[in-house]
Amino acid sequence: xxxxxxxxxxxxxxxxxxxxxxxxxxxxxxxxxxxxxxxxxxxxxxxxxxxxxxxxxxxxxxxxxxxxxxxxxxxxxxxxxxxxxxxxxxxxxxxxxxxxxxxxxxxxxxxxxxxxxxxxxxxxxxxxxxxxxxxxxxxxxxxxxxxxxxxxxxxxxxxxxxxxxxxxxxxxxxxxxxxxxxxxxxxxxxxxxxxxxxxxxxxxxxxxxxxxxxxxxxxxxxxxxxxxxxxxxxxxxxxxxxxxxxxxxxxxxxxxxxxxxxxxxxxxxxxxxxxxxxxxxxxxxxxxxxxxxxxxxxxxxxxxxx
Amino acid sequence: xxxxxxxxxxxxxxxxxxxxxxxxxxxxxxxxxxxxxxxxxxxxxxxxxxxxxxxxxxxxxxxxxxxxxxxxxxxxxxxxxxxxxxxxxxxxxxxxxxxxxxxxxxxxxxxxxxxxxxxxxxxxxxxxxxxxxxxxxxxxxxxxxxxxxxxxxxxxxxxxxxxxxxxxxxxxxxxxxxxxxxxxxxxxxxxxxxxxxxxxxxxxxxxxxxxxxxxxxxxxxxxxxxxxxxxxxxxxxxxxxxxxxxxxxxxxxxxxxxxxxxxxxxxxxxxxxxxxxxxxxxxxxxxxxxxxxxxxxxxxxxxxxxxxxxxxxxx
Numbered sequence: 001x002x003x004x005x006x007x008x009x010x011x012x013x014x015x016x017x018x019x020x021x022x023x024x025x026x027x028x029x030x031x032x033x034x035x036x037x038x039x040x041x042x043x044x045x046x047x048x049x050x051x052x053x054x055x056x057x058x059x060x061x062x063x064x065x066x067x068x069x070x071x072x073x074x075x076x077x078x079x080x081x082x083x084x085x086x087x088x089x090x091x092x093x094x095x096x097x098x099x100x101x102x103x104x105x106x107x108x109x110x111x112x113x114x115x116x117x118x119x120x121x122x123x124x125x126x127x128x129x130x131x132x133x134x135x136x137x138x139x140x141x142x143x144x145x146x147x148x149x150x151x152x153x154x155x156x157x158x159x160x161x162x163x164x165x166x167x168x169x170x171x172x173x174x175x176x177x178x179x180x181x182x183x184x185x186x187x188x189x190x191x192x193x194x195x196x197x198x199x200x201x202x203x204x205x206x207x208x209x210x211x212x213x214x215x216x217x218x219x220x221x222x223x224x225x226x227x228x229x230x231x232x233x234x235x236x237x238x239x240x241x242x243x244x245x246x247x248x249x250x251x252x253x254x255x256x257x258x259x260x261x262x263x264x265x266x267x268x269x270x271x272x273x274x275x276x277x278x279x280x281x282x283x284x285x286x287x288x289x290x291x292x293x294x295x296x297x298x299x300x301x302x303x304x305x306x
Numbered sequence: 307x308x309x310x311x312x313x314x315x316x317x318x319x320x321x322x323x324x325x326x327x328x329x330x331x332x333x334x335x336x337x338x339x340x341x342x343x344x345x346x347x348x349x350x351x352x353x354x355x356x357x358x359x360x361x362x363x364x365x366x367x368x369x370x371x372x373x374x375x376x377x378x379x380x381x382x383x384x385x386x387x388x389x390x391x392x393x394x395x396x397x398x399x400x401x402x403x404x405x406x407x408x409x410x411x412x413x414x415x416x417x418x419x420x421x422x423x424x425x426x427x428x429x430x431x432x433x434x435x436x437x438x439x440x441x442x443x444x445x446x447x448x449x450x451x452x453x454x455x456x457x458x459x460x461x462x463x464x465x466x467x468x469x470x471x472x473x474x475x476x477x478x479x480x481x482x483x484x485x486x487x488x489x490x491x492x493x494x495x496x497x498x499x500x501x502x503x504x505x506x507x508x509x510x511x512x513x514x515x516x517x518x519x520x521x522x523x524x525x526x527x528x529x530x531x532x533x534x535x536x537x538x539x540x541x542x543x544x545x546x547x548x549x550x551x552x553x554x555x556x557x558x559x560x561x562x563x564x565x566x567x568x569x570x571x572x573x574x575x576x577x578x579x580x581x582x583x584x585x586x587x588x589x590x591x592x593x594x595x596x597x598x599x600x601x602x603x604x605x606x607x608x609x610x611x612x613x614x615x616x617x618x619x620x621x
Contacts, residue, residue, distance in 0.1 A: 102600075
């Protein structure tokens with residue numbers, strides 16, 4: 001268990017955390033402000049990745065592709081909101097689960113029809129390919145640093161947006177008591193739409209950013225979605241700050257658990273069994289973390305509703 | 307009116323009982339396998355409806371119980387214990403045990419947090435199954451044959467297995483029905499409508515809800531036992547969160563809180579899946595929008611639609 005490996009895995013965990021935060025930020029607001037369970041949020045992430053892959057292939061430039069993918073992801077999210085989701089806000093959670101489950105099935109399949117079942121790959125932009133030496137003996141891929149950096153930048157911007165601007169104030173007020181905000185004369189429908197579109201775009205951005213390092217394939221958002229739900233529940237539904245802290249926590253626990261769990265288990269088991277068991281038990285760590293948080297704080301770490 | 311309402315479950319069971327006769331004129335083994343699968347999932351859906359429809363406890367990890375039941379069969383049978391007299395009690399006890407632990411923790415939370423914590427327990431069970439390297443890990447394991455009863459291969463033939471499953475379904479349904487109409491069931495429904503008032507009257511709701519949660523989990527373990535036997539295969543795929551979602555979809559599709567609605571929903575879900583996937587490999591493109599449309603326009607599921615039609619006819 002070398003120190004270098006620990007640093008690398010910590011950076012990997014941070015990268016996963018940032019990624020989770022980008023998806024969770026929109027989801028926690030949609031959840032907190034509109035009281036809407038959107039299982040289809042992971043699909044937005046997948047759509048973002050596919051749009052980036054398509055536009056990058058068309059233009060031959062990742063950043064041009066990203067610039068085209070973001071507004072497209074936004075438009076797509078708004079279209080979904082207009083067609084389906086806005087009719088579900090006043091329904092109970094079960095109806096929302098059923099309808100958004102239907103949307104997952106539809107879009108996962110639609111993606112397969114349009115782009116094929118085989119994974120797409122997106123090349124890492126030339127300027128950011130390769131690795132750089134962070135410390136003697138510590139090489140790290142540049143693109144992953146770009147993901148971490150851009151994610152942290154967005155987290156800061158989002159924090160300012162939510163805590164300092166008028167729209168952010170309305171969003172926070174909406175997360176605390178949406179009816180009251182509506183009674184005070186704010187067009188809550190419009191607010192919902194803005195929050196929803198923005199959340200869809202952030203998830204799309206996350207998908208686009210990881211497209212060069214992961215394979216872009218149907219259903220890629222499904223398992224990440226569940227991890228994102230874990231994040232927002234730990235962080236407290238409706239809290240962007242909570243989502244950030246929980247995302248980094250989950251990212252680190254998941255990554256470090258996966259890489260060092262087997263090593264630690266080797267102390268008590270034979271190596272083959274330790275690596276197999278460790279690899280499989282590590283994902284459980286995040287769920288154990290969540291169950292423990294809910295046990296002691298049933299509304300998460302930073303609940304928006306008092 | 308009462309007689310007609312009770313006619314639907316009887317009609318369903320009569321259909322299940324007579325289906326093999328009709329099937330013997332067609333592709334018999336295919337039809338038997340398909341409808342057996344429908345009945346197995348119907349048991350799981352009925353057990354979910356018990357907590358979802360009557361208790362308003364939205365469990366998003368219900369498939370885990372199916373997995374626990376199935377793995378009990380798989381693990382015992384891989385050690386050469388193939389007798390139902392041992393396998394079934396172990397499968398039920400394991401599911402009940404899992405339900406006691408997870409229920410006692412989950413029921414401390416409410417609403418959305420309950421959904422999420424049950425989901426978390428479901429995922430834990432899933433990853434635990436993946437980690438069981440000795441029992442196939444990720445790939446699952448094939449059983450060496452179906453369970454026996456006192457050394458006798460009582461469900462080896464598909465038709466025998468079909469009727470054993472039907473009996474299990476009817477027994478599960480009858481148990482749930484009698485629970486729902488009992489005083490116990492009225493307390494559960496009272497807790498759904500107004501928990502504060504029920505608590506104020508003096509009912510220890512936590513114990514009632516834990517009891518119904520454990521009963522539902524145990525019944526779902528029974529479905530898992532049957533499922534493992536039907537496929538003669540056990541894998542972590544039985545407990546993915548998507549499978550839990552599908553169980554919820556079945557209950558909602560049929561109509562919440564009627565028990566036979568869950569049977570109808572399981573049948574509709576699996577038959578639609580089967581039928582549509584026969585037409586096109588992209589059947590989810592039809593099935594997905596169908597689910598969305600059901601939510602938007604057909605509130606109350608299939609049972610609701612049937613009752614609306616009947617309401618129109620009667621008026």
